[in-house]
Amino acid sequence: xxxxxxxxxLVTGGEANAGPPLGxxxxxxxxxxxxxxxxxxxxxxxxxxxxxxxxxxVNTENKSFDVEVGLPTTSxxxxxxxxxxxxxxxxxxxxxxxxxxxxxxxxxKIKLGKTYSTSIFxxxxxxxxSCISMGITIDGKxxxxxxxxxxxxxxxxxxxxxxxx
Numbered sequence: 445x446x447x448x449x450x451x452x453x454l455v456t457g458g459e460a461n462a463g464p465p466l467g468x469x470x471x472x473x474x475x476x477x478x479x480x481x482x483x484x485x486x487x488x489x490x491x492x493x494x495x496x497x498x499x500x501x502v503n504t505e506n507k508s509f510d511v512e513v514g515l516p517t518t519s520x521x522x523x524x525x526x527x528x529x530x531x532x533x534x535x536x537x538x539x540x541x542x543x544x545x546x547x548x549x550x551x552x553k554i555k556l557g558k559t560y561s562t563s564i565f566x567x568x569x570x571x572x573x574s575c576i577s578m579g580i581t582i583d584g585k586x587x588x589x590x591x592x593x594x595x596x597x598x599x600x601x602x603x604x605x606x607x608x609x
Contacts, residue, residue, distance in 0.1 A: 447504045449473055455498050457491030457516070460484040466500075473502045475509050487513045494520040515558050518574045521551050532579025542581045545590075545602055548572070 451469045460466055462477045466484075470477045480500055488496045497514035515521070523530060526541030543551075552568040561567045574580075575587040582590040594602060 446506070448501050449504055450499055450501045452497065452499050454495045455484060455488065457488040457494045457496045458485050459492075460488070460498075470500065470502065473504055473507075475502045475507050480509055480511065483509075483511045484513075487511055491516050491520075491524075494524060515555065518551075518555065518571055519578055521554065522571065522574055522578060522580055525551060526580050528580075531577065535577060535579030538579060539581045539586075540579045542584055543575070545583050548582055549602065 453465050453469070455466070460481045462481055466481060467477050470480055484498055484500075488498070494516040496516050499512040499514075501510045501512070503509070516524075519531065522543065523541075525543045525547045528541040532538050532540035548568055548571060549564065551571050552564045555567050555571065556564055559567055559570060561570060569591065572582065572587045572591050575582060581587065585593075
């Protein structure tokens with residue numbers, strides 16, 4: 445049975461390098477560190493600038509490796525879509541950015557299957573909660589107002605194909 449060592453770390457999407465923490469962790473395992481770095485950068489290119497959880501599994505006998513990339517945090521995904529670096533210091537009175545309802549659905553589809561929610565609508569509600577905390581409006585509206593409108597049926601097509609409760 446092969447000896448598999450797994451290393452978990454956070455890397456900035458598309459910017460992994462052979463320096464710490466990756467190089468020192470992989471070097472003793474005898475794997476080609478630059479090949480691992482190249483593979484991580486390929487897999488995380490879509491998350492440029494965001495911190496992404498990565499697991500590298502190395503077979504210490506034949507020096508083969510497998511890279512598994514997780515998802516950035518919901519707040520990092522929202523910040524990327526809203527084109528802001530971080531949330532507002534005072535989210536109730538000073539919104540810092542805006543996402544469209546289409547971007548909300550896009551994020552919900554990305555996160556679906558990675559949360560305990562079973563529908564796009566429920567994942568979207570989780571994302572809306574993060575928008576509230578970050579001071580991000582949705583279609584120019586307070587996230588609470590947006591959620592109330594969607595829940596009351598004002599925009600029934602937004603989450604078509606998903607259950608709405």
